[in-house]
Amino acid sequence: MPAGQPDAPGGAEGRATIRDVARRAGVSAATVSRALGGDPRISQPTVERVRRAARDLRYVPDATARSLARGRTWTVALVLSRWPGPGEEAWWLPGLIQGFTAAAQAAGYVTLLAAGSGGLTGRHQLLQLLRERRVDGAAVVTGQGYDRLLEELAGRGLPLVAIGRLYPAAPVAWLAPDDVTAGRLATEHLVGLGHRRIALVAGPGELAATVDRSLGYWTALEQAGLETGPVSAAEGYQAAARLVDAHPPPTAFVVAHDLMAVGVLQCLAERGLAVPRQAAVVCLEDGPLAPALRPPLTAVRAPWEELGGRSFRRLAGSLGAGGEDGGVTGGALSPPELVVRGSCGPPPDRGRA
Amino acid sequence: MPAGQPDAPGGAEGRATIRDVARRAGVSAATVSRALGGDPRISQPTVERVRRAARDLRYVPDATARSLARGRTWTVALVLSRWPGPGEEAWWLPGLIQGFTAAAQAAGYVTLLAAGSGGLTGRHQLLQLLRERRVDGAAVVTGQGYDRLLEELAGRGLPLVAIGRLYPAAPVAWLAPDDVTAGRLATEHLVGLGHRRIALVAGPGELAATVDRSLGYWTALEQAGLETGPVSAAEGYQAAARLVDAHPPPTAFVVAHDLMAVGVLQCLAERGLAVPRQAAVVCLEDGPLAPALRPPLTAVRAPWEELGGRSFRRLAGSLGAGGEDGGVTGGALSPPELVVRGSCGPPPDRGRA
DNA sequence: GGTGTCCGTGCAACCGTTTGCCTTCGGGCC
DNA sequence: GGCCCGAAGGCAAACGGTTGCACGGACACC
Numbered sequence: 001m002p003a004g005q006p007d008a009p010g011g012a013e014g015r016a017t018i019r020d021v022a023r024r025a026g027v028s029a030a031t032v033s034r035a036l037g038g039d040p041r042i043s044q045p046t047v048e049r050v051r052r053a054a055r056d057l058r059y060v061p062d063a064t065a066r067s068l069a070r071g072r073t074w075t076v077a078l079v080l081s082r083w084p085g086p087g088e089e090a091w092w093l094p095g096l097i098q099g100f101t102a103a104a105q106a107a108g109y110v111t112l113l114a115a116g117s118g119g120l121t122g123r124h125q126l127l128q129l130l131r132e133r134r135v136d137g138a139a140v141v142t143g144q145g146y147d148r149l150l151e152e153l154a155g156r157g158l159p160l161v162a163i164g165r166l167y168p169a170a171p172v173a174w175l176a177p178d179d180v181t182a183g184r185l186a187t188e189h190l191v192g193l194g195h196r197r198i199a200l201v202a203g204p205g206e207l208a209a210t211v212d213r214s215l216g217y218w219t220a221l222e223q224a225g226l227e228t229g230p231v232s233a234a235e236g237y238q239a240a241a242r243l244v245d246a247h248p249p250p251t252a253f254v255v256a257h258d259l260m261a262v263g264v265l266q267c268l269a270e271r272g273l274a275v276p277r278q279a280a281v282v283c284l285e286d287g288p289l290a291p292a293l294r295p296p297l298t299a300v301r302a303p304w305e306e307l308g309g310r311s312f313r314r315l316a317g318s319l320g321a322g323g324e325d326g327g328v329t330g331g332a333l334s335p336p337e338l339v340v341r342g343s344c345g346p347p348p349d350r351g352r353a
Numbered sequence: 354m355p356a357g358q359p360d361a362p363g364g365a366e367g368r369a370t371i372r373d374v375a376r377r378a379g380v381s382a383a384t385v386s387r388a389l390g391g392d393p394r395i396s397q398p399t400v401e402r403v404r405r406a407a408r409d410l411r412y413v414p415d416a417t418a419r420s421l422a423r424g425r426t427w428t429v430a431l432v433l434s435r436w437p438g439p440g441e442e443a444w445w446l447p448g449l450i451q452g453f454t455a456a457a458q459a460a461g462y463v464t465l466l467a468a469g470s471g472g473l474t475g476r477h478q479l480l481q482l483l484r485e486r487r488v489d490g491a492a493v494v495t496g497q498g499y500d501r502l503l504e505e506l507a508g509r510g511l512p513l514v515a516i517g518r519l520y521p522a523a524p525v526a527w528l529a530p531d532d533v534t535a536g537r538l539a540t541e542h543l544v545g546l547g548h549r550r551i552a553l554v555a556g557p558g559e560l561a562a563t564v565d566r567s568l569g570y571w572t573a574l575e576q577a578g579l580e581t582g583p584v585s586a587a588e589g590y591q592a593a594a595r596l597v598d599a600h601p602p603p604t605a606f607v608v609a610h611d612l613m614a615v616g617v618l619q620c621l622a623e624r625g626l627a628v629p630r631q632a633a634v635v636c637l638e639d640g641p642l643a644p645a646l647r648p649p650l651t652a653v654r655a656p657w658e659e660l661g662g663r664s665f666r667r668l669a670g671s672l673g674a675g676g677e678d679g680g681v682t683g684g685a686l687s688p689p690e691l692v693v694r695g696s697c698g699p700p701p702d703r704g705r706a
Numbered sequence: 707g708g709t710g711t712c713c714g715t716g717c718a719a720c721c722g723t724t725t726g727c728c729t730t731c732g733g734g735c736c
Numbered sequence: 737g738g739c740c741c742g743a744a745g746g747c748a749a750a751c752g753g754t755t756g757c758a759c760g761g762a763c764a765c766c
Contacts, residue, residue: 017722028746033724041744063485064420065722068751073417078466083451089641090447097450098436101468105478110486113431113464115454125458132416133463262645288442288641292615370752381716386754396714418752421721 016057025053036061067134076104076315077112077130077138081149091288092304093141096163099308100139107316109136116140116149123149130158137315139163142174159318163311165208173318175311175333177302179209179284182336183216183254186282186300189338190252191224194346195280198226199243199250201264203257213256213284237263244271251347252280258287261297276345286339295342302336369410378406389414420487429457429668430465430483430491434502444641445657446494449516452661453492460669462489469493469502476502483511490668492516495527512671516664518561526671528664528686530655532562532637535689536569536607539635539653542691543605544577547699548633552582552596552603554617556610566609566637590616597624604700605633611640614650629698639692648695655689 022029027046035042035050042050053059067073078100080093101111112135116126126149130138137159140150147170153160154172162174190198200217203210221227240263243250255261261283265275273279275295283290286301310333375382380399388395388403395403406412420426431453433446454464465488469479479502483491490512493503500523506513507525515527543551553570556563574581582596582603593616596603608614614636618628626632628648636643639654663686 018724019722029723030725030747031745034745037724043744046744060481060484062421062487062722064417064426064487065751066724067417068415068421068721068753069723069725071751080451083447089444091442091444091641093447094436094443097466098433098468101466105468105482110482111466113450113454113466115451115458128413129458129463131413134415134417259645262647266647288444289645292612292642294615294619371754372752382753383717383755384715387715390754394714399714415752418721419754421723422752422754424721 015062016059018059018061020057021050021053021059024057025049073134073136074108075110075112075133075135076312076319077114077133077135079114079116079126079138079140079149081116081140081142081147083115089288092302095304096141096308096311099305099310100312101308103309103312107312109312109316123152127152127156131156137161137319139311139315142166159315161311161315161318163307165212173314175307175314177209177304177307178333178335179212179302180216180219182284182300182302183213183218184220185216185336185338186254186284186298187217187220188224189298189340190254190280190282190344191220191226193252193280193344195252196226196347197248197250198252198254199246201239201243201253201255201260203260209285210256217254237267240264240267244268244273250279252282252344254282254284256284258283258285258289258297258299262289262293265293276343278348280344280347282344290339291341298341298344299339300336301339303334306334368415369412371412371414373410374403374406374412377410378402426487426489427461428463428465428486428488429665429672430467430486430488432467432469432479432491432493432502434469434493434495434500436468442641445655448657449494449661449664452658452663453665454661456662456665460665462665462669476505480505480509484509490514490672492664492668495519512668514664514668514671516660518565526667528660528667530562530657530660531686531688532565532655533569533572535637535653535655536566536571537573538569538689538691539607539637539651540570540573541577542651542693543607543633543635543697544573544579546605546633546697548605549579549700550582550601550603551579551605551607552599554592554596554606554608554613556613562638563609570607590620593617593620597621597626603632605635605697608634608636609638611636611638611642611650611652615642615646618646629696631701633697633700635697643692644694650696651694652692653689654692656687659687 018029018032022032025032025046027035027050031042031046032050032054035047036054063074067075078097104111112133114126114129116122130153135158138153139161140147140153140163142150142162142164147162147166150160150162150166150170150172154170160172162170162172163176164174165176166172166174187198198217198221200214202214239260240253243253244267253264255264261281264281268275268279268281275281281297283297283299286299290297290299371382371385375385378385378399380388380403384395384399385403385407388400389407416427431450457464465486467479467482469475483506488511491506492514493500493506493516495503495515495517500515500519503513503515503519503523503525507523513525515523515525516529517527518529519525519527540551551570551574553567555567571581582599592613593606596606597620606617608617614634617634621628621632621634628634634650636650636652639652643650643652
């Protein structure tokens with residue numbers, strides 16, 4: 001807060017205070033506070049009178065004063081620890097934010113948005129801001145990799161929840177989309193269609209999501225008693241190329257990220273393999289590309305909005321105001337949903353394989 | 354704020370107050386306040402002593418108390434008037450939010466996020482919330498069409514800025530991406546490459562963005578002394594089909610929305626028209642699809658982040674704290690940027706046309 | 707040596723709510 | 737009739753800063 005600037009509040013000049021209401025109802029301010037707060041000591045008739053007076057005056061209690069008196073702000077911070085760089089679309093963020101704020105609003109909390117712009121001073125400013133504003137808790141959308149910010153916040157004793165996987169694991173409650181199940185669902189779908197040679201086109205290994213999604217893929221194959229196909233970590237096109245040229249080529253491809261699916265599709269098209277007739281493709285991320293590509297991609301959709309909502313409620317749990325609790329690590333999130341579009345069919349050599 | 358719940362703040366137990374600092378520095382609380390606030394009346398030595406004491410105690414002033422005393426909260430609301438429905442990706446929102454909060458943070462303000470979930474009661478809750486929390490101002494990301502919420506907020510005398518076009522126009526300051534220039538830039542690019550028959554594939558006419566983008570297209574053609582090609586408002590594929598089958602087919606397509614470009618590309622591919630060799634395509638919206646399609650689309654990118662930043666500063670203007678001002682309507686935004694990728698080349702019949 | 711004028715600080719009254727404790731009053735009980 | 741008790745509500749002190757004004761001292765000027 002820069003100092004030295006003249007203060008001239010913009011709006012609302014005449015605003016009714018609790019004392020105005022008291023006067024009008026012929027009681028004391030204390031009584032108004034209690035009547036409106038539902039204190040059982042205040043008699044019914046009085047409560048009515050106070051309510052009327054408050055309504056007549058359009059009285060809205062001042063949260064600032066309330067916070068000061070009660071030592072609690074009913075405010076939580078949603079911290080975007082790392083902003084997506086240019087070119088890297090955070091298409092999932094709006095859903096997450098929406099879910100979070102909606103849940104907060106429903107519980108009477110207000111969401112403060114804060115960006116932790118990387119560097120040391122940025123982090124320091126952020127910490128200062130959270131202390132200054134006395135937020136009751138914070139949810140941190142972690143970048144990939146371990147989050148320094150998280151550590152410092154935890155050190156402050158601030159109720160905390162992380163959104164996103166933590167590497168290395170930290171003693172902090174966290175929630176994240178269930179990427180393992182995503183991988184499993186997709187793979188099982190393909191198995192169910194009759195595919196036996198299913199390849200995984202994974203993303204860069206340092207992405208937490210990639211790791212988990214791959215894990216789901218392996219699990220599903222194992223349970224189906226199938227051998228895992230070749231894995232490729234390179235970007236879409238080359239990856240697919242290498243996989244297609246395998247001895248018996250795979251009949252299906254599980255692609256970890258939607259951008260990579262573009263490359264895969266292109267490669268298959270060049271090889272003259274029609275999707276879904278001669279090759280099936282399923283994407284583990286239902287980004288904006290999935291429905292737009294030709295053919296529209298069958299994909300697994302993570303419940304971002306729900307994730308936001310549950311993150312808040314988990315946080316509310318540590319705030320004492322009865323949200324949900326649940327140990328230190330990953331909470332149960334409803335499983336991702338398989339959105340069937342047009343990119344998967346049965347394998348071409350059905351009778352034979 | 355639901356009442357009746359026990360208040361038990363989660364974190365921070367022992368927190369230094371201004372009086373603690375005063376005691377340690379051997380002065381009064383008033384002096385601490387003034388010293389830290391840069392009041393020239395306090396002598397230099399005293400200021401130093403106070404600063405030291407404050408640092409030693411890790412004193413962070415309490416914004417709640419400050420707000421109460423000064424009648425100003427240093428908080429602005431960012432109101433998402435209408436959340437994007439499912440399937441409708443708001444890929445531009447993160448950029449906008451980022452720009453806004455960053456600017457706010459830099460000016461010492463904090464951003465409160467609020468969702469105005471449609472209905473009457475939702476609006477009412479929102480208004481209540483803004484009054485209760487005493488926000489100093491609000492920026493409303495408008496949905497399409499006229500925004501009821503905006504009207505009610507303006508009625509409250511709250512400093513306001515709208516982000517997005519207003520139809521019908523309202524007496525409210527607003528900022529929006531410069532879609533007219535976007536249309537013009539794209540069209541001029543094509544003209545510059547030698548195209549003469551340029552078609553517009555516009556979106557649904559009720560979208561404000563569509564209207565403006567089309568306007569830019571017409572302007573550019575007029576200035577180049579060219580005739581405007583046929584216009585189609587239908588969705589991508591059919592639109593392109595109709596356009597391609599015109600007498601002399603267009604050599605270039607200006608597509609208003611990136612999702613529609615998918616249809617256009619597919620249509621061209623089916624007609625055997627290679628892009629960019631035999632037809633040029635330029636997109637007026639640089640969404641996630643643009644770089645991912647084959648070929649990657651040349652597109653016009655709106656400066657969403659800057660838009661967010663300027664929106665805040667415009668708001669700050671009405672807050673008295675020297676942001677930028679500028680009448681009631683549209684502020685100057687730096688123009689959108691043409692991102693040249695692989696979908697435009699010179700027209701095929703260069704010598705002849 | 708008064709008196710006026712700065713300069714640097716302290717006093718205390720705010721800002722609008724909440725809440726511990728006291729008061730008042732009416733009634734029941736010994 | 738005195739006492740205790742519960743019910744209903746008021747008093748005033750918080751919460752942690754800000755700020756108008758008074759105050760004391762040093763200094764200059766007449």
